[in-house]
Amino acid sequence: MRHIHIIGIGTGNPEHLTVQAINAMNGADVVFIPTKGADKADLADIRRDICERYLNRKDVRIIEFEVPKRAGQNRSYMESVDDWHAAIARIYEGLIGGLPEAGSGAFLVWGDPSLYDSTIRIIERVRDAGTCAFAYSVVPGITSIQALAASHRIPVNLVGKPVEITTGRRLAQTGLTHETTVVMLDGEQAFSKIDDPDAEIFWGAYLGTKDEVIRSGRLGDIAGDIARLRAEERARHGWIMDIYLLRKGRDFED
Ligand SMILES: C[S@@+](CC[C@H](N)C(=O)[O-])C[C@H]1O[C@@H](n2cnc3c(N)ncnc32)[C@H](O)[C@@H]1O
Numbered sequence: 001m002r003h004i005h006i007i008g009i010g011t012g013n014p015e016h017l018t019v020q021a022i023n024a025m026n027g028a029d030v031v032f033i034p035t036k037g038a039d040k041a042d043l044a045d046i047r048r049d050i051c052e053r054y055l056n057r058k059d060v061r062i063i064e065f066e067v068p069k070r071a072g073q074n075r076s077y078m079e080s081v082d083d084w085h086a087a088i089a090r091i092y093e094g095l096i097g098g099l100p101e102a103g104s105g106a107f108l109v110w111g112d113p114s115l116y117d118s119t120i121r122i123i124e125r126v127r128d129a130g131t132c133a134f135a136y137s138v139v140p141g142i143t144s145i146q147a148l149a150a151s152h153r154i155p156v157n158l159v160g161k162p163v164e165i166t167t168g169r170r171l172a173q174t175g176l177t178h179e180t181t182v183v184m185l186d187g188e189q190a191f192s193k194i195d196d197p198d199a200e201i202f203w204g205a206y207l208g209t210k211d212e213v214i215r216s217g218r219l220g221d222i223a224g225d226i227a228r229l230r231a232e233e234r235a236r237h238g239w240i241m242d243i244y245l246l247r248k249g250r251d252f253e254d
Pocket residue numbers: 011012110111112113114115116117142143144145183184185186204205206207208209241242243
């Protein structure tokens with residue numbers, strides 16, 4: 001039976017790859033590299049660099065495929081995500097179906113496949129469709145949350161306290177409801193709409209890459225600076241990936 005490896009590759013630093021990830025890549029017949037157009041060429045380049053560094057079997061083939069864009073018009077967010085996943089599933093089906101009967105393929109997933117990533121969901125969808133039989137396994141990777149915490153040299157949680165992981169869209173709707181909130185996928189700079197000037201923010205963009213930038217401080221003091229810096233960086237690169245942790249309270253404080 002065919003086998004698919006879903007491999008977490010970390011967040012931009014090729015040294016984030018685990019030994020398990022490198023071994024899984026080298027155990028595959030084909031490595032699939034997603035591309036997302038010219039403006040996100042850097043991300044495909046990072047995956048190509050990883051293949052160049054770590055593939056030590058000359059016969060591993062690399063196949064690039066273009067990821068369709070999500071169409072958001074005239075439907076709810078959930079409907080548009082569902083349609084988008086269906087379109088990607090059709091592409092995966094073709095890629096997996098193109099493997100030899102007992103062959104194996106590897107999808108290189110940004111960060112870790114379990115965190116705000118739908119590769120596992122889409123692979124399950126392809127399996128449910130039943131057009132080609134395959135098994136799959138998942139190799140964990142370093143997440144952007146870990147990269148952020150390491151760069152700021154902070155623990156993620158306060159002692160004995162929970163952590164909320166959310167999106168910019170939801171933070172803008174709910175406000176700050178936990179002592180520690182990690183915010184990802186924030187296209188609207190929701191931190192600048194939070195009315196909690198004494199909260200601390202630990203922000204980072206392009207973490208793990210040569211372009212990494214981080215800032216931290218009291219939200220009321222630096223929200224404006226981060227918003228400006230974010231806009232400048234986004235304009236300079238043509239894209240941005242940023243994440244932040246918002247903190248209220250302290251260790252050993254009830
Ligand atoms: C689709 S999610 C993928 C998350 C990924 N699976 C992980 O484990 O981190 C993309 C979001 O992750 C965060 N992210 C991923 N890589 C990042 C990086 N190198 N620097 C800053 N944020 C990053 C950003 O919030 C971005 O909007």
